[in-house]
Amino acid sequence: MEGAGAGWPEPVVRVQSLSESGAATIPGRYVKPEAERPSSAAPAAGPGGATAEGIPVVDLSSPGDPATARAVSEACRDWGFFQAVNHGVPPELLRRARGVWRGFFRQPMEVKQRYANSPATYEGYGSRLGVEKGAVLDWGDYYFLHVRPPRLFDPDKWPHLPPDLRETTEEYSREVAALCGRLMTAMSVGLGAGPSRLQEAFGGAEGAGVCVRVNYYPRCPQPELTLGLSSHSDPGGMTVLLADDRVRGLQVRRRGAWVTVDPVPGAFIVNVGDQIQVLTNATYRSVEHRVMVNAAEERLSVALFYNPRSDLPLAPLPELVSPERPSLYSPMTFDEYRLFIRSKGPRGKSQVESLKAAAVGAAR
Numbered sequence: 334m335e336g337a338g339a340g341w342p343e344p345v346v347r348v349q350s351l352s353e354s355g356a357a358t359i360p361g362r363y364v365k366p367e368a369e370r371p372s373s374a375a376p377a378a379g380p381g382g383a384t385a386e387g388i389p390v391v392d393l394s395s396p397g398d399p400a401t402a403r404a405v406s407e408a409c410r411d412w413g414f415f416q417a418v419n420h421g422v423p424p425e426l427l428r429r430a431r432g433v434w435r436g437f438f439r440q441p442m443e444v445k446q447r448y449a450n451s452p453a454t455y456e457g458y459g460s461r462l463g464v465e466k467g468a469v470l471d472w473g474d475y476y477f478l479h480v481r482p483p484r485l486f487d488p489d490k491w492p493h494l495p496p497d498l499r500e501t502t503e504e505y506s507r508e509v510a511a512l513c514g515r516l517m518t519a520m521s522v523g524l525g526a527g528p529s530r531l532q533e534a535f536g537g538a539e540g541a542g543v544c545v546r547v548n549y550y551p552r553c554p555q556p557e558l559t560l561g562l563s564s565h566s567d568p569g570g571m572t573v574l575l576a577d578d579r580v581r582g583l584q585v586r587r588r589g590a591w592v593t594v595d596p597v598p599g600a601f602i603v604n605v606g607d608q609i610q611v612l613t614n615a616t617y618r619s620v621e622h623r624v625m626v627n628a629a630e631e632r633l634s635v636a637l638f639y640n641p642r643s644d645l646p647l648a649p650l651p652e653l654v655s656p657e658r659p660s661l662y663s664p665m666t667f668d669e670y671r672l673f674i675r676s677k678g679p680r681g682k683s684q685v686e687s688l689k690a691a692a693v694g695a696a697r
């Protein structure tokens with residue numbers, strides 16, 4: 334289909350093409366309202382305005398240790414984000430995963446366009462999140478894939494080039510999903526629950542969903558006016574992000590300010606998604622984050638989303654609900670839940686907050 338194309342409200346423009354056109358200014362539809370621009374970051378804590386504080390770093394070399402569960406749990410309660418070191422995924426695989434996806438985004442535009450996505454499933458090569466006509470867009474292209482469950486795995490949606498992309502992405506996903514399993518155990522133990530409690534609530538390891546979103550943020554001539562990805566919380570269970578090894582950009586909301594993440598070489602950035610916030614009755618928090626772009630260098634990140642089985646209505650675990658701590662959220666399946674971000678685009682924490690209003694309303 335020509336024109337708007339495949340269900341998008343407007344013709345799709347690749348941010349990479351805009352960037353490579355060499356224009357000195359960005360089109361108006363990428364210009365964020367003043368309050369959302371990166372320069373509007375609230376003054377950071379501490380003298381001189383600089384924050385020395387960064388997201389916690391958690392050593393996973395003994396994933397079964399109570400001390401590891403405590404450290405993971407503390408980070409999920411306090412920050413909703415941490416960097417995982419000694420995570421067990423070989424550094425060489427991280428290098429290959431970045432390499433094949435850089436290779437994909439370097440393919441000629443007509444090759445990439447064969448995988449143009451639609452809002453029906455979002456699988457493939459995309460340049461926007463949300464289908465609202467006239468929305469202000471983010472300065473980034475991406476590639477989105479379902480890896481699991483097997484019924485959602487569609488080889489036609491996977492790039493054929495570079496030749497080692499598929500095998501590498503499958504191997505990468507297997508290893509990182511296994512890491513998510515270890516993290517689920519640590520998170521569960523850190524709640525005072527049995528080691529498999531959270532995983533069971535997800536519908537078991539076999540039922541869990543795994544999606545990969547590779548984000549490509551091209552160089553931007555006016556980075557102070559836009560964002561690579563607007564503020565959002567991740568809708569799924571948890572996210573394991575392989576950030577760019579050279580270029581910073583991710584910022585995490587902390588007490589109203591934006592904290593820029595300084596990735597530890599070889600680490601993953603792990604964050605709690607909305608579904609774990611719901612299941613833990615907000616003991617663990619999904620936290621808003623966003624991405625800044627820059628004029629000098631492009632940036633690539635690989636996000637793996639580990640999600641609950643999508644047809645289970647999820648609500649707080651009964652053992653985390655008490656008269657003193659009533660259930661904050663009404664039940665919803667992840668299939669229903671993810672329609673929000675897929676139609677409205679990234680909107681801070683407004684969705685999980687709206688579930689809360691519903692639960693409070695239902696209690697009245």
Ligand code: OGA
Pocket residue numbers: 546548562567574576582583622623624634636
């Ligand atoms: C995401 C995300 C951060 C980044 O894909 O949900 O938050 O640094 N990515 O690209």
Ligand code: NI
Pocket residue numbers: 565566567572622
């Ligand atoms: Ni995110």
